[in-house]
Amino acid sequence: MNKTAQVKETSPGTDNSTKVTGWRLFLKTVIARAYPRLIGQQREKSWMFFDIFLPMLAVSSYVFVYRAIQAPEDYVGFAVMGGAMTAFWLNVLWGMSSQLYWEKEQGNLALYIIAPNQMMAILLGMALGGMLATALRALAIIFLGSVLFKVGFVVTSFLQLFSVFMLSMTALYGMGMMMASLFLLLNREAWHISNLAQEPIYLVSGFYFPINSFPFWIAAGASIIPLTLGLDAMRQLIFASGPALGFVDVRTEIIVLLVLCVVFLVGAKFLLAHMEKLAIREGSLTDSRR
Amino acid sequence: MSTIQKSEFWRSFKSAAWLGWQIESNWADPLLFFIYSIVKPIASASILVVMYGIITHSNFENPLFPYIYLGNAFYIYVSAVMAGVAWAVIDDREHYKTLKYMYIAPIRIPYYLLGRGVARFLTGSMSVFITILAGVIFLKLPLDLHMVNFPLFFFSLFVGIIMLSMMGLLLGSITLLLVHHSFGIAEGVAGALFLFSGAIFPLEVLPAWLRPVGYAMPITYWLELLRRSLVGEVAQAFPTLVSFSNLQLIGILVGLSVIFGILAAYAFKWCDFRARERGLIDRVTNY
Numbered sequence: 042m043n044k045t046a047q048v049k050e051t052s053p054g055t056d057n058s059t060k061v062t063g064w065r066l067f068l069k070t071v072i073a074r075a076y077p078r079l080i081g082q083q084r085e086k087s088w089m090f091f092d093i094f095l096p097m098l099a100v101s102s103y104v105f106v107y108r109a110i111q112a113p114e115d116y117v118g119f120a121v122m123g124g125a126m127t128a129f130w131l132n133v134l135w136g137m138s139s140q141l142y143w144e145k146e147q148g149n150l151a152l153y154i155i156a157p158n159q160m161m162a163i164l165l166g167m168a169l170g171g172m173l174a175t176a177l178r179a180l181a182i183i184f185l186g187s188v189l190f191k192v193g194f195v196v197t198s199f200l201q202l203f204s205v206f207m208l209s210m211t212a213l214y215g216m217g218m219m220m221a222s223l224f225l226l227l228n229r230e231a232w233h234i235s236n237l238a239q240e241p242i243y244l245v246s247g248f249y250f251p252i253n254s255f256p257f258w259i260a261a262g263a264s265i266i267p268l269t270l271g272l273d274a275m276r277q278l279i280f281a282s283g284p285a286l287g288f289v290d291v292r293t294e295i296i297v298l299l300v301l302c303v304v305f306l307v308g309a310k311f312l313l314a315h316m317e318k319l320a321i322r323e324g325s326l327t328d329s330r331r
Numbered sequence: 332m333s334t335i336q337k338s339e340f341w342r343s344f345k346s347a348a349w350l351g352w353q354i355e356s357n358w359a360d361p362l363l364f365f366i367y368s369i370v371k372p373i374a375s376a377s378i379l380v381v382m383y384g385i386i387t388h389s390n391f392e393n394p395l396f397p398y399i400y401l402g403n404a405f406y407i408y409v410s411a412v413m414a415g416v417a418w419a420v421i422d423d424r425e426h427y428k429t430l431k432y433m434y435i436a437p438i439r440i441p442y443y444l445l446g447r448g449v450a451r452f453l454t455g456s457m458s459v460f461i462t463i464l465a466g467v468i469f470l471k472l473p474l475d476l477h478m479v480n481f482p483l484f485f486f487s488l489f490v491g492i493i494m495l496s497m498m499g500l501l502l503g504s505i506t507l508l509l510v511h512h513s514f515g516i517a518e519g520v521a522g523a524l525f526l527f528s529g530a531i532f533p534l535e536v537l538p539a540w541l542r543p544v545g546y547a548m549p550i551t552y553w554l555e556l557l558r559r560s561l562v563g564e565v566a567q568a569f570p571t572l573v574s575f576s577n578l579q580l581i582g583i584l585v586g587l588s589v590i591f592g593i594l595a596a597y598a599f600k601w602c603d604f605r606a607r608e609r610g611l612i613d614r615v616t617n618y
Contacts, residue, residue, distance in 0.1 A: 091515040098522035102531060106379065109532040110395065112386040230358055237367055240374035249378055254385045 070158040074166025075173070078136075082174045092128065092178045097185060100124030103249045104190050115282040116250070118193070121186030122279075123248035125179040126272050129213060130242060132175040134235045137217030140167055142224050142231035150225075154321070160313055164221055168214035195281045201291055202278045208298035209271025215305030216267060222312040226319065242266060251276065251286040260288050267301050270294040343438035347446025351419070355450040365457075372407050372458035373465060379403055379531060380470060391470050394568045395533075398558065400472055402530040404462040405557050407455050409495060409524060409550060414517035415451030416499025419444050420506040424614065431613035441599050444503050445496050452492060473562055483577060484560035487584070491553040494588035500595040504602035508609075510616050524550055534571045549587035552580050 061069055082088065103120040144150040153163055186192060196202060224231045243249065245259070246269040252260045253273075263269045274294040277283040288294075356364050379399055387393060423430040433443060466472035502517050509516065525531070527541065528550040534542050545551050555572050558565075559580075572580065606612055 091519065095515065095519055095522055098519075098526050102526050103378075103382065105526070105532045105536045106382060106399065107386070109399075109536045110383055110386045112382075116382075116386070233358060233367060237371060240371050240378065244374045244378050244381070250382050250385055254381055 067162045070162035071166040074163045075170030078170025078174050093181045096124050096127050096182050100186055115280045117190050118280050120249050121192050125182040126268055128175050128179045132171045133213055133217035134238055136171045138220035138224050139231050139235045141221045164218040172210055194279045196279050205274040209267050212267035212298055212301035212305055215309055218309035219305055219312050222316040225316045253288045270297055340442050343442035344446040347443040348449035351447040351450035368454050368457050369461045372462050376403055376462050394565045397472055397562050397565050399531045400466050401558050402554050404459050406530045407458045410521045411451040411455030412448050412495040413499040414521050416444050416448035417502035417506055417517040419447035420503045434612055448496055448499055480560040487556035490584055494549050497592040497595040501598050504599040507602045507606040533569045549584055552584040556580050
């Protein structure tokens, strides 16, 4: 059996007979870390129920509030879209930012550090796996919300919609990678900070209402969270009243999202290297203070 | 024997309350902890305020606003107390890995679990108070202290907290037997009750076939009593429970609370027995 065949027949992350270096190692690490996130979901399908059911409860509550105050029907669609996007934010908080903290708690972090791979590749794998798995849940929420509450979509540009979504995801998960490095230095605070960063972000990012309801500078400040502009742009592109309720035009939002992608990904790389050094120097990598 | 028993009950509850408070609060300095405790509920309430404000053009005089705002504020207790008691099982078993030690300690586990909810009740109370105060100061929530029916308020609050603790014990009992979904059950139930109990919208908005779920839940009556005690005339403007007098609502709330209390006691007895039989008390799933 030649080496290529050997690599193909072994599952990701388990091949120790072939020495892989450079970008191949990077790629293999990405796939190996993304693998459990995707396969884990297949192995425990009932989790899908909770991941869809819980956000749907929140979405339904907000939809009924809109119905109680006789809001225009597009607002119901806004709430459904926002509810679907909460899946990504929660994934970034709990599955990216806090992940290295969990790994430290379980004793895996030290193994990651001493393995001959780059931490950046591990984070990228986490992001990729998390993004794909979460996309399925978000789609399910949109589908269910649309059917249950009869949401009408009017897509003006599929290309722009696809671009906005991909840029939002890249910037958001880049932000998650950056936050993961910061969380490396935390202990119990990590859980509390993730917990704290839910509702306040739903509020300032306009998950359940158009962000232009806020004064310009508050909305501009909230745009540091990629989902703020991403969600606003997507609403402008898929709802009839979207453009009238948009914060700024979609082209501007795409440019800002592009800038955020670069800033967060580069920031993640530098911050990770710095935090890794700091954590090794202070000996806090295996320090689990419950 | 009776004195020793009482002492054991009190010891379990008091130690658990102290332990819960330490776990909840000692990860940060008091100021940071205070900010943490109020930011989340204020943000949550603000989402509803903004939603309401943009649709009604900030017509906060409408009776619907205090209905939504107070319902949302008091619902903090549901997440705090009910989920807090249930969460103690997961926290001790999975995170701190101490549940097995609690079982061999000279305490009563149900009282210990109820005691663990006390810390969440205290932080929840702070959040409820701040949320309502913010509503009165910034949003002109029509809360006149001279018009508040304090006996009704405190009695309803007391019965409600007992009821939520019992519901928490019921969930905690089920959590003892769960492997895969123990993390989601309390959150799921709290979310479902938020939807079905008319916390932030009158039950009439729900599809007719879903309304009976709301009528069967004690939280629906509890929230109505709290609203009536604080903003009486405003709360009675909604048709949901208009045909019930305060006394009738109290009767329903107490009755349903007793039912949930009995259910919780039996559920704990059964789940505890099954968990011991199956060796689940010291299980760590790493899930």
